Amino acid sequence: MPTLTAKRDYSIVRSLVRERAAIVLEPGKDYLIESRLDSVVRELGLSSIDDLLSRLRGTRYSVLHEKVVEVMTTNETSFFRDRIPFEIFANVLLPDVLARRDRDRVLSLWCGACSSGQEPYTIAILLRERFPELRHWRIRFFATDISPSMIARCRQGCYSEMEVRRGMPETLLTKYFRRCGTQWEVVDELKMMVTFQTMNLIGTWLSFPRLDFVFLRNVLIYFDLETKKMILRKVRSQLAPDGYLILGGTETIGNLDDGFERLDYRGISCYRVRT
Ligand SMILES: C[S@@+](CC[C@H](N)C(=O)[O-])C[C@H]1O[C@@H](n2cnc3c(N)ncnc32)[C@H](O)[C@@H]1O
Known part of the structure; x- marks a missing residue:
């Protein structure tokens, strides 16, 4: 029997990003949240995304929260974009x-x-x-x-x-x-x-x-x-x-x-x- 893995609760990330940057992360964007949180986990040497989420939930606004808001922004750009x-x-x-x-x-x-x-x-x-x-x-x-x-x-x-x-x-x-x-x-x-x-x-x-x-x-x-x-x-x-x-x-x-x-x-x- 295949085992069902519970979906992660990213509500802390969604509300953080909305509150601080006004960015709306749609429900279908979980893959994006996950890959970007993963980069923070690796950069800061945390044990997992769950570890990161519980740190976000458990503390007041800190540099960690700021970092997460920052990685959630999309910085796509180029010179003469759209010409x-x-x-x-x-x-x-x-x-x-x-x-x-x-x-x-x-x-x-x-x-x-x-x-x-x-x-x-x-x-x-x-x-x-x-x-x-x-x-x-x-x-x-x-x-x-x-x-x-x-x-x-x-x-x-x-x-x-x-x-x-x-x-x-x-x-x-x-x-x-x-x-x-x-x-x-x-x-x-x-x-x-x-x-x-x-x-x-x-x-x-x-x-x-x-x-x-x-x-x-x-x-x-x-x-x-x-x-x-x-x-x-x-x-x-x-x-x-x-x-x-x-x-x-x-x-x-x-x-x-x-x-x-x-x-x-x-x-x-x-x-x-x-x-
Ligand atoms: C997709 S880039 C656009 C860059 C450039 N304007 C262009 O068209 O190529 C979006 C930028 O908006 C910035 N951004 C997102 N939310 C913002 C906010 N609340 N205030 C200011 N900048 C924000 C992001 O950091 C990101 O660099």
Whole structure:
């Protein structure tokens, strides 16, 4: 007779991740929870996942809890991810904003949920490559993520061969990166353009200036409806009246917030505050 193994109870992980990061782990995601907890077990030399779960249940919020929240986030990203949104940014949206800011010559951008930095560095490269006149502008460029280890990686700016091969064109690789052992390191000029900071989208936000561009890509998908609405409301209050919000390819505002107007460029949506 086959023996039935009892399903593990991951409710402590689910509530922890929901409470601290607003991420909803659906019931079908047990395999994902298990494999990620397994990495914590191995890293910390614990005896088993059950051992880890009982430590989580038995103590107040600690570095262990923080670690578990961190491993439960999905950090998938790449340079020029989905390509077309960056073309639209460089060919249409940015020229439009720059024309309106020509007198003050100040440009403000925020890349929320920036993971290991490929997205803000893609944007920084586009600014340098396509808009050399911006050297004479004041650029305020923030990139944030909930994960301290992702922000540490962003600041280091070091990427493996495989990571740069995922999207970075050869000519830009040799121009904006230098070899660093087996890795590629972003040049200081780009690093200095971006202020990297940890920030939880459901916590206290940095005090941003009025933002011309908000990139909030591939993160709202992890949240429930109320959290999405709350975040979009806050974005709207930070965005300049003629600024743009850019979401991920599978994300839309739909009827989450009727204060935004949707614009469509070659099938790519971006958003402006409705006037
Ligand atoms: C899939 S990555 C998206 C990276 C990048 N924006 C892109 O589109 O390639 C999602 C990122 O959201 C971050 N994240 C998840 N929950 C968050 C929260 N509550 N506040 C801030 N960042 C969060 C994760 O740490 C992760 O790096």
